[in-house]
Amino acid sequence: MFTAFDNFPALLIWLPLIGGLVAFMLKDGTKVRSWALFSSIITLAVMALSLHYTGNEHVELQTVSYYWLKDLGSSFALSLDGLSRMLCLLTAISFPIIITATWKNPISNANAYYGLLLLTQCGLMGVFMATDMLVFYFFWELALVPVYFLASQWGGERRIQAAFKFFIYTFLGSLLMLVGIIFVYLRTPEQSFSMASFFHAQLTSGEQGWLFWLFFIAFAIKMPVFPFHTWQPDAYDQTSPAVTMVLSGVMVKMGVFAVLRWLLPMFPEAVKHVDKLVIGLSVTGMVYASIIATRQDNLKKLVAYSSIAHIGLMCATLFAQSNIGTQGVMIQMFNHGINIIGMWIVVDQIEQQTGVRKISELGGIAWRAPVLTILLVIIALANVALPLTNAFVGEFLMFSGLYGFSPIYAAVAGLSIILSAVYTLNMIKNVFYGETNVLTANMVEAGLQVRVMLAIIVVLIFMMGVFPGPMFDLLKQGTETLFLKTTVK
Amino acid sequence: MNAIILTAIWGVVMMYVGVFVHRRKARVYMAIAGILLLLITNWLELVGLTLFPIDSKGMLEPGNFGLLFNEVTFFSTLIYFLLSGHDFEDVGGNTSDYFALIFFVLCGISIVTAFKTLLMLFLGIEIISIPLYILAGSDKRNLKSNEAALKYFLMGAFSTGLMLMGITLLYGSSGTFQVDGLNMGLGKLPPMIAIGLVLMMISMAFKVSAAPFHFWTPDVYDGAPTVFTSFMATVVKAGAFFAFLRLFDQAFGKMQDEWRMLLAIITAATLLIGNITAVFQQSVKRMMAYSSIAQAGFMLLAVFALNQTGKQGLLLYATAYSLATIGVFAVLTRMKDYTFEGFTGLSRQQPLVAFSLTVCLLSLAGIPLTAGFFAKYYMLLATLRTGHMIGLVILAVLCAAISVYYYFRVVQAMYFREGTAGSTSRFxxxxxxxxxANSLILILLGIHPDWLLRLFNY
Known part of the structure; x- marks a missing residue:
């Protein structure tokens, strides 16, 4: 069982898992850091290698399936297709960046910290690659538990409550999803958890109606979509930097991904009935979060609310169900992950050096740390989807998709783009320009490793902004199979 | 049959061990030897070798499921002895008597896993209960322990009375004690059978501490010495559940439509009351008492569903629940302070203990990768398979989410709160x-429950 190492999905699960377990054993702080970095780079290398073997002739390298619980009809099935490849790539890229960028942060019990971080990576990879519903559920939870421990043990003063809120919310969501999973499972033709049989379950449209909500609430909490978002600003505000980056950069994509991978193909009829409602919720959430962000004085919460707005757009576009919009969402999942990690790195640098995260108490950082400022401005502009940056490609496609569904929704959603420019530029003005004060007078340039990581992010931003072709090629396979499934039903 | 005879014999042996063996540790080893012997002989019976061929005239017939359940019970008891056997002497000097009483309880459990007539059910339940009254009051100088014993005895006697009345009515109506003879199925229930059935349900609900017949549980579990609470809340409760399932499966299975609603109400009440009350507890011991009520609510789903999945699930649930709860109580016994604050800083002083305890608590909460997840999963699957009462399933998962709150309070105290209160204990x-090892078993069963459930095919 689970013994073959000769294919990519298995490796991508096992490497972080083993890396994490080894990290627990190490005692010395620097050693653990180096080990975690080494482990995540190996994972990245494997991921990069897997991109060379994407054709149909390499299918046995891209899929795994072992018997797991034979009596229940579940098998340990993973596969790398276009969609999961994109998100696995995001997971693989972000972990080395996160670990390097937070290298200098003081961490107590570093072995547990990095061990849990790598276990989270394992869980995320599993979620993105699972093609068996029970395996998916397993990894879904598996990604949650280490993050709960990470969020409760390291971070701000109210971290325990914030992490607990996050855990209870998501756990409740997953339990409701579990009921839905079991119900659908009982209606599958051959009583199996495989993706194919889940997509062919015999469900009346009435059943689809309420099952949809059981699943959607779980995913909506994770994304988070208004009105299930209340855990998020607290959690981002209170967790330690690396955890915030994992949460916002990679973990929230679990929800978007799950809607795309499971929810839409499973309940096509229900989706037709509720699409307006869900899009309405998402768009409301976008505008609502953007307005809050414009009035936000807490730097971390500002980024958190901007993230809610971005995710809201992704969710809305998914339910608009157009080919072009969906491609935009997939691209944007990757881009948003990269951009927001960049944002957090800068926010973390400011907080490490000045000890505050209030926008009103900061100012004039540009004179002290010009390189940091330039890098941040680029990332921030990417975050508001300026042309030539990666987010523009994604958001353009997403808006096209949404517009095709309904121009009104697209127009309201467009409001949040304007607002995002307002709060982002305001933030840049207040934090980086203006008068230097006592707190920021001693700011120095960020460490070399941080600048290099930010530079890598900036390069990625431009690369994908100017020349997005390779990304679409990567996705092609994914969307085609996906839409095939949706239309076949 | 092996188990019934050997538990009785070993109980007597343990009483004599108290006279002849004076080294305390040797007594514990004798008890462990006894339980190992039981594990082996019960297994032998499972593969077809009966050591004591006795003709019970059709009154006892364990069947594979019953034997498998015995095996799980004995295994839990083994873990219990290994973890808590040495703590018996903190309660009082008569350690070997306590062991003897526990073996008698096991004898009762072996009977209720095999009964074919209502008489044997009654006998088994009484053999389980009477030693427990003594164990609950074994801390003689402690008023709370005395109160627990008295309360337990009065409530137990009351529920036994109800059970006897139920049996009488059933006998009067059908003319037989055989459970198969009662299972006549469709058609309108005669009033005497109906009343008998309700009385049996109430008395069994008493024994498994299901709401609204749970009021004795918190006080008894809290008052009794912690080592014995551990046994009462796990092995005994699992045994009682098996009896409950077996009775309603074999005697009333075909009349399920008549009593399903009643049981659903009991289940819903148990889940709600157990979980919500546990949230407000300040003492971990009392929290565990309410948690045992809450977990009983989940196990009741097996009786509600009454199908093969439910039976498998009950076996898994009993194992997962017993092992996890025994683990929690074993640590609790050694803590100085039973409040949540008493656990602060345990992870720094005792990382291994804290880790194992966390696995136990995660399993009780039903987090994947622990046995508790699949236990809950099977219960939900069994209930959904019946096609009735999807609302009950939703209620159950909502309650499971509530349960995270109180189980995680212990985890939070151990890992995230500053303090050293947990450091005084010795392990x-x-x-x-x-x-x-116990927590590794929980994790293994959480990855591969098949390893246990496949034994069904024997």
Whole structure:
């Protein structure tokens, strides 16, 4: 069982898992850091290698399936297709960046910290690659538990409550999803958890109606979509930097991904009935979060609310169900992950050096740390989807998709783009320009490793902004199979 | 049959051990030897070798499921002895008597896993209960322990009375004690059978501490010495559940439509009351008492569903629940302070103990990768399979989410709160090893429940 190492999905699960377990054993702080970095780079290398073997002739390298619980009809099935490849790539890229960028942060019990971080990576990879519903559920939870421990043990003063809120919310969501999973499972033709049989379950449209909500609430909490978002600003505000980056950069994509991978193909009829409602919720959430962000004085919460707005757009576009919009969402999942990690790195640098995260108490950082400022401005502009940056490609496609569904929704959603420019530029003005004060007078340039990581992010931003072709090629396979499934039903 | 005879014999042996063996540790080893012997002989019966061929005239017939359940019970007891056997002497000097009483309880459990007539059910339930009244009051100088024993005895006697009345009515109506003879199925229920059935349900609900017949549980579990609470809340409760399932499966299975609603109400009430009340507890011991009520609510789903999945699920649930709860109580016994604050800083002083305890608590909460997840999963699957009462399933998962709150309070105290209150306790290396092994079993069953459930095919 689970013994073959000769294919990519298995490796991508096992490497972080083993890396994490080894990290627990190490005692010395620097050693653990180096080990975690080494482990995540190996994972990245494997991921990069897997991109060379994407054709149909390499299918046995891209899929795994072992018997797991034979009596229940579940098998340990993973596969790398276009969609999961994109998100696995995001997971693989972000972990080395996160670990390097937070290298200098003081961490107590570093072995547990990095061990849990790598276990989270394992869980995320599993979620993105699972093609068996029970395996998916397993990894879904598996990604949650280490993050709960990470969020409760390291971070701000109210971290325990914030992490607990996050855990209870998501756990409740997953339990409701579990009921839905079991119900659908009982209606599958051959009583199996495989993706194919889940997509062919015999469900009346009435059943689809309420099952949809059981699943959607779980995913909506994770994304988070208004009105299930209340855990998020607290959690981002209170967790330690690396955890915030994992949460916002990679973990929230679990929800978007799950809607795309499971929810839409499973309940096509229900989706037709509720699409307006869900899009309405998402768009409301976008505008609502953007307005809050414009009035936000807490730097971390500002980024958190901007993230809610971005995710809201992704969710809305998914339910608009157009080919072009969906491609935009997939691209944007990757881009948003990269951009927001960049944002957090800068926010973390400011907080490490000045000890505050209030926008009103900061100012004039540009004179002290010009390189940091330039890098941040680029990332921030990417975050508001300026042309030539990666987010523009994604958001353009997403808006096209949404517009095709309904121009009104697209127009309201467009409001949040304007607002995002307002709060982002305001933030840049207040934090980086203006008068230097006592707190920021001693700011120095960020460490070399941080600048290099930010530079890598900036390069990625431009690369994908100017020349997005390779990304679409990567996705092609994914969307085609996906839409095939949706239309076949 | 092997188990019934050997538990009785070993109980008597343990009483004599108290006279002839004076080294305390040797007594514990004798008890462990006894339980190992039981594990082996019960297994032998499972594969077809009966040591004591007795003709019970059709009154006892364990069947594979019953034997498998015995095996699980004995295994839990083994872990219990290994973890807590040495703590018996903190309660009082008569350690071997306590062991003897526990073996008699096991004898009762072996009977209720095999009964074919209502008489044997009654006998088994009484053999389980009477030693427990003594164990609950074994801390003689402690008023709370005395109160627990008295309360337990009065409530137990009351529910036994109800059970006897139920049996009488059933006998009067059908003319037989055989459970198969009662299972006549469709058609309108005669009033005497209906009343008998309700009385049986109430008395069984008493024994498994299902709401609204749970009021004795918190006081008794809280008052009794912690080592014995551990046994009462796990092995005994699992045994009682098996009796409940077996009775309603074999005697009333075909009349399920008549009593399903009643049981659904009991289940819903148990889930709600157990979980919500547990949230407000300040003492971990009392929290565990309410948690045992809450977990009973989940196990009741097996009786509600009454299908093969439910039976498998009950076996898994009993194992997962017993092992996890025994682990929690074993650590709790050694804590100075039973409040949540008493656990602060345990992770720094005793990382292994804290880790194992966390696995136990995660399993009780039903987090994947622990046995508790699949236990809950099977219960939900069994209930959904019946096609009735999807609302009950939703209620159950909502309650499971509530349960996270109180189980995680212990985890939070151990890992995230500053303090050193948990540091005063001593844990021997052997204790840690068994505790760790226990949590590894929970994790293994959480990855591969098949390893246990496949035994059904024997």
């Amino acid at each position: 021997s290396d052997g204790f840690k090893a068994v505790l760790l």
